[in-house]
Amino acid sequence: MSEESEESVPLLPLQQESMASALFNTDQNDNSERRRHDNSERRRNDNAESETNGQPQNNIQQVVEQDEEEDEELTLKYGAKHVIMLFVPVTLCMVVVVATIKSVSFYTRKDGQLIYTPFTEDTETVGQRALNSILNAAIMISVIIVMTILLVVLYKYRCYKVIHGWLIISSLLLLFFFSFIYLGEVFKTYNVAMDYITVALMIWNFGVVGMICIHWKGPLRLQQAYLIMISALMALVFIKYLPEWTAWLILAVISVYDLIAVLCPKGPLRMLVETAQERNETLFPALIYSSTMIWLVNMAEEDPEAQRKSKNSAFDKQAPASRTQNEDAEADDGGFSQEWQQQRDNRIGPIESTPESRAAVQALPSNSQTSEDPEERGVKLGLGDFIFYSVLVGKASATASGDWNTTLACFVAILISSLISPYVFVFCFFSYPQGLCLTLLLLAIFKKALPALPISITFGLVFYFATDNLVQPFMDQLAFHQFYI
Amino acid sequence: MNLERVSNEEKLQLCRKYYLGGFLALPFLWLVNVVWFFRAAFLAPPFGEQPRIKSYVLRSALGAALWGLGLGVWVGLFQSRRGQWGALGDALSFTQPMGEP
Numbered sequence: 001m002s003e004e005s006e007e008s009v010p011l012l013p014l015q016q017e018s019m020a021s022a023l024f025n026t027d028q029n030d031n032s033e034r035r036r037h038d039n040s041e042r043r044r045n046d047n048a049e050s051e052t053n054g055q056p057q058n059n060i061q062q063v064v065e066q067d068e069e070e071d072e073e074l075t076l077k078y079g080a081k082h083v084i085m086l087f088v089p090v091t092l093c094m095v096v097v098v099a100t101i102k103s104v105s106f107y108t109r110k111d112g113q114l115i116y117t118p119f120t121e122d123t124e125t126v127g128q129r130a131l132n133s134i135l136n137a138a139i140m141i142s143v144i145i146v147m148t149i150l151l152v153v154l155y156k157y158r159c160y161k162v163i164h165g166w167l168i169i170s171s172l173l174l175l176f177f178f179s180f181i182y183l184g185e186v187f188k189t190y191n192v193a194m195d196y197i198t199v200a201l202m203i204w205n206f207g208v209v210g211m212i213c214i215h216w217k218g219p220l221r222l223q224q225a226y227l228i229m230i231s232a233l234m235a236l237v238f239i240k241y242l243p244e245w246t247a248w249l250i251l252a253v254i255s256v257y258d259l260i261a262v263l264c265p266k267g268p269l270r271m272l273v274e275t276a277q278e279r280n281e282t283l284f285p286a287l288i289y290s291s292t293m294i295w296l297v298n299m300a301e302e303d304p305e306a307q308r309k310s311k312n313s314a315f316d317k318q319a320p321a322s323r324t325q326n327e328d329a330e331a332d333d334g335g336f337s338q339e340w341q342q343q344r345d346n347r348i349g350p351i352e353s354t355p356e357s358r359a360a361v362q363a364l365p366s367n368s369q370t371s372e373d374p375e376e377r378g379v380k381l382g383l384g385d386f387i388f389y390s391v392l393v394g395k396a397s398a399t400a401s402g403d404w405n406t407t408l409a410c411f412v413a414i415l416i417s418s419l420i421s422p423y424v425f426v427f428c429f430f431s432y433p434q435g436l437c438l439t440l441l442l443l444a445i446f447k448k449a450l451p452a453l454p455i456s457i458t459f460g461l462v463f464y465f466a467t468d469n470l471v472q473p474f475m476d477q478l479a480f481h482q483f484y485i
Numbered sequence: 486m487n488l489e490r491v492s493n494e495e496k497l498q499l500c501r502k503y504y505l506g507g508f509l510a511l512p513f514l515w516l517v518n519v520v521w522f523f524r525a526a527f528l529a530p531p532f533g534e535q536p537r538i539k540s541y542v543l544r545s546a547l548g549a550a551l552w553g554l555g556l557g558v559w560v561g562l563f564q565s566r567r568g569q570w571g572a573l574g575d576a577l578s579f580t581q582p583m584g585e586p
Contacts, residue, residue, distance in 0.1 A: 184580060191582040195563050198556065199579045205513035212506070212514070217486050217499060219521045 085291040086381050087415060089228050090389055094411060096232040097239070097390040098397045106185040107240045108398045114241045116140050121243040133245035140246070141253050145268075148261065152268040156275055167286050171214060171230065175207040178233045214286050227289045231383050235390035239398060247395050251388060252461060255454040289381045385453060389414050392460045396468075405475065406467045413463035414456045488525060496525055497534040504541045512552035515545040 101107055113120065116139055119132035154163050180203050187194050210230075213223040242250065261267040393410050400406035478485065488496060500522050507515035519542055526535065526542040567574040575581070 187580040191584070192580065193564060193567055193582050194579045195567075195577040196579050197577065198560055198563070201510065201556065205511055208506075208509070208511055209513050209517060219517065220486060222517060 089224060089289060089291070089381070090386060091411075091415070093228045093231050093235070093386045093390050094393045096228070097235050097394040098407060100182075100186075100232070100236055101239065101394050101398050104185050104189045106189070107236050109240075110243075111240070113243060116143055117242060117246050121245055129245060133243065133249055136243070136246040137249035137253055140250050141257060144254070145257070148268045152272045152275075155272055163284070167284065168211075168215065171211060171286060172207070174230045174233055175210040175226075176203060178237060179203060179206060179229075182233060182236070220290075224289060224291075227383060228386065231289075231386035232390060234383075235387045235394055238387070238391045239394045242391075244395070244399055247391065248461065251392055251457050254388060255457040258453040287383050289383060289386065291380070388453060388457065389460070392457060392464070396460075396464045400464065400468045400472070405472055406464055409463045409467040409471070410460045413459040417456045417459035488521070493532050493534045496522070497538055500526075500538050500541045504545050507545060507548055512549045512556075515549040515552070518542065518545040519549060 117136035118139070119135050121129050121132055123129045123132060151163065180199075183199065183203065209218075209222075210226045212218055213226050238247070261269040264270065392414065393407060396410040397403070397407040491499070500518060503514055503518035503521075507518065522538055522542050526539040529535065563574075563577070567578065570577075
């Protein structure tokens with residue numbers, strides 16, 4: 001059978017893997033998943049009767065282990081594919097930010113600071129500057145923590161209207177005000193005359209269509225484009241208004257906080273995710289970038305029936321692993337089926353395989369009869385991650401002595417480390433002055449949110465400082481001495 | 486959202502809403518309407534609601550084209566005649582270029 005030949009192929013290099021998974025026929029998928037599921041059932045049964053069977057059980061165990069390895073291989077393939085699906089938007093966001101920083105001087109000019117960072121860095125002594133930046137970072141982080149907790153509390157007490165209003169105001173601000181400023185600065189940079197009428201029309205169109213795409217229904221690509229644009233705008237604001245040392249400190253502390261907030265049992269983000277899961281709801285579709293279609297559900301609507309019947313589906317990682325015997329749909333899980341189900345069962349206990357008990361997500365496994373497009377498996381990324389990655393790279397390009405070298409180094413560091421950190425799925429939150437709230441990304445293997453900021457930001461910071469302080473002077477010296485390598 | 490997973494009736498309603506929304510000085514919305522529903526309206530095999538969707542798409546395209554034309558004319562006028570308009574030109578200007586005209 002063709003599917004057997006698929007599974008017996010040894011672990012391919014990454015690019016081939018993603019290609020192979022892209023070419024993966026859905027029927028093969030479904031069948032192989034069913035088979036894996038059967039194997040796991042068998043495994044459980046075997047373990048239950050371990051005393052009785054001797055030899056035959058060992059054989060079965062071996063076969064099952066081999067299947068497990070192949071499962072992991074496929075898991076890796078799909079995980080990698082999804083990571084790559086996120087490379088493009090993150091890269092695009094960074095490109096926009098760097099391009100703007102390089103061309104529009106407005107964003108590198110010091111025009112004051114945000115009220116969240118009241119201490120200036122123009123001090124006489126280095127020690128004073130360090131102290132100020134630490135204080136600034138502390139204030140900013142505490143603001144973020146407070147916002148996060150506020151959001152979790154609001155969510156827990158079902159104040160959906162408040163959250164919704166908060167989100168709408170924030171996106172209004174971003175889409176209209178910040179883009180207005182951005183447009184103005186771009187025109188000034190290129191010395192172009194523009195009249196109010198055209199500008200008003202452009203901003204009005206941009207903003208309204210953006211609101212429609214993000215908060216209501218719109219073409220997926222356009223929605224993704226808008227999310228990238230608002231992330232870039234936000235990152236530019238940060239780059240402009242955060243003084244240098246403060247910015248680096250904030251990046252470092254936020255990655256640590258991300259780690260804590262996501263993984264600790266009492267972490268606010270984790271609680272948010274779990275609450276959402278209990279209630280079977282989606283989380284702020286407005287602030288999550290999805291690499292495939294998302295089904296926009298009003299948070300107030302909890303309609304498992306509608307979920308079941310609706311044809312819109314978001315195939316993302318945590319597509320609920322519904323038991324295959326109850327639905328003819330296969331769990332569209334991006335290849336994580338077996339590991340997930342078992343680990344989830346181990347942690348949470350077996351879950352009723354009713355439609356109602358689906359994990360918080362828009363996902364709806366499709367009928368195995370309908371042709372599933374493998375590309376429809378999606379991955380979600382919080383916008384906060386876009387923003388912080390872009391801030392990192394943007395700051396690097398703005399302030400580094402090495403200029404392009406440093407920028408490139410940071411960029412590469414972020415992407416590669418994203419690849420390395422397992423199944424990078426960014427669980428990130430972001431809170432910003434007007435109270436834009438959490439951006440969450442439910443994630444992956446363990447049906448748990450995983451923070452991806454820490455690793456990537458750490459690598460990015462390390463590379464930035466290393467390149468700026470070590471590599472660039474080295475290159476300068478080489479050029480100075482006319483020694484080319 | 487993926488149009489393929491949506492029922493035809495919903496497609497029609499969506500197309501219609503986008504069409505109506507464009508009347509609020511939103512030619513971009515009309516443009517999005519045209520591009521998004523182009524396939525459903527013209528390239529898909531005929532289905533019940535297709536003629537209506539087709540009409541909406543065509544009207545949106547017409548509206549977007551008219552707006553585009555109007556905007557192009559206005560921008561052309563403004564860019565070339567701004568200097569001659571004196572005070573009005575300055576009042577209308579959002580950004581003013583520096584240097585010699």
